[in-house]
Amino acid sequence: MTEIKKIRRAAGEITVPGDKSISHRAVMLGAIADGTTKITGFLKGADCLSTIDCFRAMGIDIEVTDDVITVHGKGLYGLKKPEKMLYTGNSGTTTRLLCGLLSGQEFDTDITGDASICRRPMKRVTQPLSLMGADIENEYCPLHIKGRKLSGITYDMTVASAQVKTALILAALYADGETIINEIEKSRDHTELMLGAMGADIEVNGLTIRIGKTDRLTAQDIAVPGDISSAAFFLVLGAVMPDSDIVIRNVGMNPTRTGIIDVLLDMGADLEIFNERVATGEPVADIRVRSSKLHGVKIGGAIIPRLIDELPVIATAALFAEGETVITDAQELKVKETDRIKAVTDEFAKCGADITPTDDGMVIVGKKPLKGADFKTYGDHRMAMSLTILAQLADGKSTLDDAECVSVSYPEFFEDFYGLDN
Numbered sequence: 233m234t235e236i237k238k239i240r241r242a243a244g245e246i247t248v249p250g251d252k253s254i255s256h257r258a259v260m261l262g263a264i265a266d267g268t269t270k271i272t273g274f275l276k277g278a279d280c281l282s283t284i285d286c287f288r289a290m291g292i293d294i295e296v297t298d299d300v301i302t303v304h305g306k307g308l309y310g311l312k313k314p315e316k317m318l319y320t321g322n323s324g325t326t327t328r329l330l331c332g333l334l335s336g337q338e339f340d341t342d343i344t345g346d347a348s349i350c351r352r353p354m355k356r357v358t359q360p361l362s363l364m365g366a367d368i369e370n371e372y373c374p375l376h377i378k379g380r381k382l383s384g385i386t387y388d389m390t391v392a393s394a395q396v397k398t399a400l401i402l403a404a405l406y407a408d409g410e411t412i413i414n415e416i417e418k419s420r421d422h423t424e425l426m427l428g429a430m431g432a433d434i435e436v437n438g439l440t441i442r443i444g445k446t447d448r449l450t451a452q453d454i455a456v457p458g459d460i461s462s463a464a465f466f467l468v469l470g471a472v473m474p475d476s477d478i479v480i481r482n483v484g485m486n487p488t489r490t491g492i493i494d495v496l497l498d499m500g501a502d503l504e505i506f507n508e509r510v511a512t513g514e515p516v517a518d519i520r521v522r523s524s525k526l527h528g529v530k531i532g533g534a535i536i537p538r539l540i541d542e543l544p545v546i547a548t549a550a551l552f553a554e555g556e557t558v559i560t561d562a563q564e565l566k567v568k569e570t571d572r573i574k575a576v577t578d579e580f581a582k583c584g585a586d587i588t589p590t591d592d593g594m595v596i597v598g599k600k601p602l603k604g605a606d607f608k609t610y611g612d613h614r615m616a617m618s619l620t621i622l623a624q625l626a627d628g629k630s631t632l633d634d635a636e637c638v639s640v641s642y643p644e645f646f647e648d649f650y651g652l653d654n
């Protein structure tokens with residue numbers, strides 16, 4: 233159990249670690265490209281390190297130094313059969329993307345992960361992949377993937393999920409003919425951008441993606457921007473804490489990820505976005521946030537995939553906003569690292585919050601007096617960081633049962649957080 237220390241105000245400058253989604257993809261696509269990929273800004277969180285381990289186990293030489301990750305790509309057909317079961321730790325992205333990538337290989341693979349991964353549904357990837365000819369045993373980890381010849385399909389997605397979409401795109405690189413994927417809502421498009429830059433046969437038109445069988449990917453150096461999903465904790469902290477003024481440098485601003493900015497602005501947050509630029513095809517900016525008077529909002533529909541990982545911390549912001557915040561269309565929260573509808577509503581209620589779970593989200597009435605509590609993270613990194621912010625403005629002492637789980641996406645979170653106590 234770790235006590236959450238309180239800071240007096242949050243002021244100063246931080247640079248959040250690299251984007252988790254882009255870091256995974258940089259290693260995966262670098263491994264199957266021809267040539268060497270140098271990745272700067274890579275997130276050395278547990279999830280992305282799991283991806284590195286899996287590719288090393290498939291014969292890819294990956295050098296890790298303080299500043300640069302170097303992936304010696306072996307081409308689309310250069311992976312070798314791993315000697316033992318691949319272990320993906322807590323990482324849903326590693327697990328699901330590997331299902332797509334490994335379905336069309338000439339060897340079989342077994343994959344498993346930690347207790348949370350073994351509870352997360354894999355049918356959402358194995359079922360559409362089976363339409364391409366993939367043969368994957370089990371709907372939960374451990375999975376047994378039999379390498380098969382794949383054929384292109386036209387597939388209308390049933391969930392708004394970048395993991396499912398990317399699994400299909402990766403399989404499509406190996407499939408005979410064309411694959412057409414129609415999304416229901418636009419989800420993060422880092423794979424499409426990176427593959428386009430590497431010379432894959434891929435075309436995006438609104439919600440439709442066309443991928444052709446690809447002979448060769450050309451390695452590209454990749455500068456990973458800071459993760460907006462990690463910046464989110466400081467955006468909310470700066471907005472809710474009195475007398476705050478935080479500048480967050482080098483934040484990835486891909487429009488498929490910036491739903492949190494739209495929501496915070498809508499709630500009345502004092503945000504300034506500046507130094508806008510582009511780094512290896514991804515928009516990047518610096519953001520300044522100052523203490524703000526927030527009010528409740530309605531969040532639902534097409535914005536949900538653009539802020540799905542930020543909903544626990546958006547719910548935290550709603551606790552300090554005047555009036556009601558209603559989150560709908562977010563049933564995907566139930567299949568994240570933990571059931572985040574239940575985890576958020578149970579833990580927030582412990583300190584006196586007015587929060588009600590619904591089938592597809594939650595309703596929060598803000599500005600209720602909050603008292604400290606002994607919080608459970610359910611091993612979920614985003615719960616741990618959201619609760620740390622909540623605890624700052626709750627009366628009395630709070631603890632976390634598992635503060636270490638922040639290492640999944642933000643190993644230096646507490647150093648950065650307490651460093652703002654100026």
Ligand code: S3P
Nearest residue numbers: 253325392393394395396540541
């Ligand atoms: C991710 C996609 C999202 C997100 C996850 C990372 C990715 O999951 O929640 O943290 O890198 O593709 P879904 O695609 O299941 O929504």
